[in-house]
Amino acid sequence: MLQDRYSLAFRLYPYRRSPDQDAPLPVRHPVVVMGGGPIGVATALDLGLQGIPVVVLDDHEGIGMGSRAICFAKRSLEIADRYGCAEPMLAKGVVWNLGKVFHQDRKVYEFNLLPEAGHRFPAFINLQQPYFEKFIVDRVRAVQEQGAPIELRGKNRVDAVTVKDDHVVLEIMTPDGPYRLEADWLIGCDGAGSPLRGMLGLGFEGRVFRDSFLIADIRMTADFPTERWFWFEPSHGSGASTLLHRQPDDTWRVDFQIGWDVDRKEEMKEENIRRRLDAFLGPERPYEIVWSSIYTFQCRRMQKFRNGRVIFAGDAAHQVSPFGARGANSGLQDVDNLGWKLGLVIRGVAPERLLDSYDEERIHGADENILNSTRATDFITPKSTISHVFRNAVLDLAEHYAFARPMVNSGRLSVPCTYDTMSLNGPDALPGGPARSRVGSPCPDAPVGEGFLLRRLGTGFAILTIDAEAPDLIDEDGIVARRVAVSADADPSGALAARYLGSAGSAVYLIRPDQHVAARWDRYDETALRAALRRACARD
Amino acid sequence: MTALNTAPNIADVDDFYAALIGAHEGLSDAESARLNARLVLILANHIGDRRVLDQAIAAAARPGAGQ
Numbered sequence: 001m002l003q004d005r006y007s008l009a010f011r012l013y014p015y016r017r018s019p020d021q022d023a024p025l026p027v028r029h030p031v032v033v034m035g036g037g038p039i040g041v042a043t044a045l046d047l048g049l050q051g052i053p054v055v056v057l058d059d060h061e062g063i064g065m066g067s068r069a070i071c072f073a074k075r076s077l078e079i080a081d082r083y084g085c086a087e088p089m090l091a092k093g094v095v096w097n098l099g100k101v102f103h104q105d106r107k108v109y110e111f112n113l114l115p116e117a118g119h120r121f122p123a124f125i126n127l128q129q130p131y132f133e134k135f136i137v138d139r140v141r142a143v144q145e146q147g148a149p150i151e152l153r154g155k156n157r158v159d160a161v162t163v164k165d166d167h168v169v170l171e172i173m174t175p176d177g178p179y180r181l182e183a184d185w186l187i188g189c190d191g192a193g194s195p196l197r198g199m200l201g202l203g204f205e206g207r208v209f210r211d212s213f214l215i216a217d218i219r220m221t222a223d224f225p226t227e228r229w230f231w232f233e234p235s236h237g238s239g240a241s242t243l244l245h246r247q248p249d250d251t252w253r254v255d256f257q258i259g260w261d262v263d264r265k266e267e268m269k270e271e272n273i274r275r276r277l278d279a280f281l282g283p284e285r286p287y288e289i290v291w292s293s294i295y296t297f298q299c300r301r302m303q304k305f306r307n308g309r310v311i312f313a314g315d316a317a318h319q320v321s322p323f324g325a326r327g328a329n330s331g332l333q334d335v336d337n338l339g340w341k342l343g344l345v346i347r348g349v350a351p352e353r354l355l356d357s358y359d360e361e362r363i364h365g366a367d368e369n370i371l372n373s374t375r376a377t378d379f380i381t382p383k384s385t386i387s388h389v390f391r392n393a394v395l396d397l398a399e400h401y402a403f404a405r406p407m408v409n410s411g412r413l414s415v416p417c418t419y420d421t422m423s424l425n426g427p428d429a430l431p432g433g434p435a436r437s438r439v440g441s442p443c444p445d446a447p448v449g450e451g452f453l454l455r456r457l458g459t460g461f462a463i464l465t466i467d468a469e470a471p472d473l474i475d476e477d478g479i480v481a482r483r484v485a486v487s488a489d490a491d492p493s494g495a496l497a498a499r500y501l502g503s504a505g506s507a508v509y510l511i512r513p514d515q516h517v518a519a520r521w522d523r524y525d526e527t528a529l530r531a532a533l534r535r536a537c538a539r540d
Numbered sequence: 541m542t543a544l545n546t547a548p549n550i551a552d553v554d555d556f557y558a559a560l561i562g563a564h565e566g567l568s569d570a571e572s573a574r575l576n577a578r579l580v581l582i583l584a585n586h587i588g589d590r591r592v593l594d595q596a597i598a599a600a601a602r603p604g605a606g607q
Binding site for chain 1: 545546554565567569599
C-alpha cells in the first residue's frame with residue numbers, strides 16, 4: 001500500500017501515528033507542505049522560525065539515496081545561514097573555484113570563480129544532496145526543541161486534494177490507513193514529477209532535450225585537484241561530453257553524455273558503467289561505484305506557481321537541466337521569497353495579494369534559469385549539424401583567442417536573481433549608488449567589524465543606515481522594520497562602501513526579510529520609508 | 541596599423557550566440573552554409589579595413605596564427 005520507491009540515505013522522520021488520525025473531524029492546519037525534500041523542509045523551517053505551525057507530509061521516511069544536486073551556491077548558503085544551518089554545510093562541503101574546459105583532450109579554457117573577498121560564504125560548495133537535506137532536518141529538530149511548531153510526518157502519502165475557496169482538503173494514506181486533513185495553505189514541494197500538479201490537472205510546459213546522461217558517483221583516492229573539469233568530445237569515447245567534479249568523502253561525480261537512443265537497462269549494468277569509467281580514468285585506477293543514475297534534461301515550468309490556496313515551489317514549479325546548478329539553488333530562492341510573504345499574510349498584517357508577487361518574482365527567476373540552462377544545454381548537446389559546427393569552432397578558437405572563451409558554455413553557474421522593476425519595489429533614490437545593490441537585488445555580503453553584514457540584517461525588515469540617522473524601529477500597522485546602523489569605517493577594506501555607497505556619502509536601505517533591497521535613499525525620510533514598507537508588503 | 545581585435549567584444553555573448561544559432565533554425569545544411577557565407581560577406585563589408593580582414597582570414601584559416 002505504501003511501497004518505497006527509493007532507498008533511503010538517512011531515515012529521519014519515521015512514521016508515527018498522529019492524534020490527527022483519531023480526530024472525529026479533519027483537523028485544520030495553517031500550512032501543510034507536501035514533500036519532505038530540501039525545499040519542503042526549508043519551507044517548514046522558514047515558517048516554523050516565524051512561529052507559524054506547519055506540517056510536512058512525505059510518502060517516505062527520510063532522505064533518498066544518491067548525490068543528485070551537488071553544487072550549492074553562495075546565495076543558498078546565505079539563506080541557510082538565516083535558518084541557522086549553513087555552518088555544518090560549509091564544514092562538510094568542498095570549496096572549489098577553478099573550472100577547466102577541454103576539447104578532444106586539449107585544454108581550451110579555464111575559469112576562476114574568483115571569489116571576491118569580504119563574504120562570509122564561498123561562491124560554491126560541493127556537497128551531496130542528502131547531507132544538505134540532513135543539515136536542514138537537523139536544524140528543524142533543534143528548533144523543535146525550542147518550541148518551533150514544525151511537524152515532519154513520514155509515510156504520509158497525499159492521495160487526493162480538494163481545493164476550496166479558503167482552504168484545501170487532503171486525503172492522506174498511512175501504514176495505519178487513511179485520514180483527512182485540512183490546510184489554510186498547501187505548499188507543493190513534491191519535486192519535478194509533482195503528484196500534486198497532476199491531482200490539480202495543472203500543466204508543466206517546456207522543452208525536453210533529446211539526450212541522456214549517465215551519472216556515476218565513485219569513491220577513489222585520487223590526486224586530482226579540487227576543480228570542475230569538463231570535456232567536450234573526449235578521446236576516451238565514453239561520452240560526447242564528460243564532467244568530473246569532486247564531492248566530500250573522496251567521492252567524485254562523473255557525468256557522461258551518452259545520447260538519446262540508449263538502452264537504459266543495459267547502460268545501468270555495472271560492467272557497462274565500469275567500461276566507460278575505465279576508458280575515462282585508465283585501467284589502473286581502483287574505484288568503488290557509490291551511486292549511478294541515467295537522466296534526461298527538461299526545461300519547463302508551470303504557468304502560475306500560485307493557484308489560489310495552493311502554492312508550488314522548487315522542482316515542482318520549475319525544472320531546469322543541471323548544467324549551471326540552478327535546480328536546488330533556485331528552489332531555495334523560492335523558499336526565501338515565499339516564507340516571509342506567507343508569514344505576513346497568515347498573521348493578517350499583509351493582504352493575500354502579496355503572494356501574487358511570489359509568482360511575479362519567482363517566475364522571473366525561473367525564466368532566467370530556464371534561459372541560461374537551455375542555452376548551456378544547446379551548447380553541450382548541439383541539436384543540428386550547423387549548431388555542432390559552430391560549437392566546435394568556438395572551442396577551436398577559444399584555445400587561441402580570448403574573444404571565444406566567454407562563448408564556451410558548459411553551464412552558466414547560478415547567481416541570485418535580481419527583481420528589477422517588480423511591483424514590490426520602492427524608489428531607488430541613492431545618487432551614485434552601486435548598481436549591484438540597486439532596488440530588487442539580493443544584498444551583497446560585506447565585512448562589518450569582526451563579522452559580516454548579512455548576519456546583522458536578521459530575519460525581518462531592516463533599515464540599513466550607513467553613516468546616516470534613522471529611528472531604531474518603525475512600526476507601520478504591524479509591519480516592523482528595525483534599524484541596523486553601520487559605518488563605512490567599520491570595514492577598512494572598503495568593500496562595504498564599494499557595495500552600498502558607491503560615490504554617495506551616506507545611505508539608507510530598506511531591506512526585505514529575504515535580504516533583497518526594497519528601496520534606498522541618500523538619507524532617512526520617514527514618509528518615504530513608510531510608503532516603501534507598505535509597498536513591499538503589497539498594502540498599497 | 542589596425543590590429544584584429546581578438547579580445548571579448550560582444551555584450552551578452554550568450555544572447556548573441558543564441559540569436560546566431562536561431563538564425564539557422566530549420567535550415568538544411570546547404571542553406572546554412574549559404575547563410576554563413578552571406579553573413580561573412582556582410583560583416584566583412586562592415587569592417588571594411590582590408591588589413592583587419594586579412595588578419596581575420598589568416599586567423600580563421602589557421603587558429604593560433606594570431607597568438
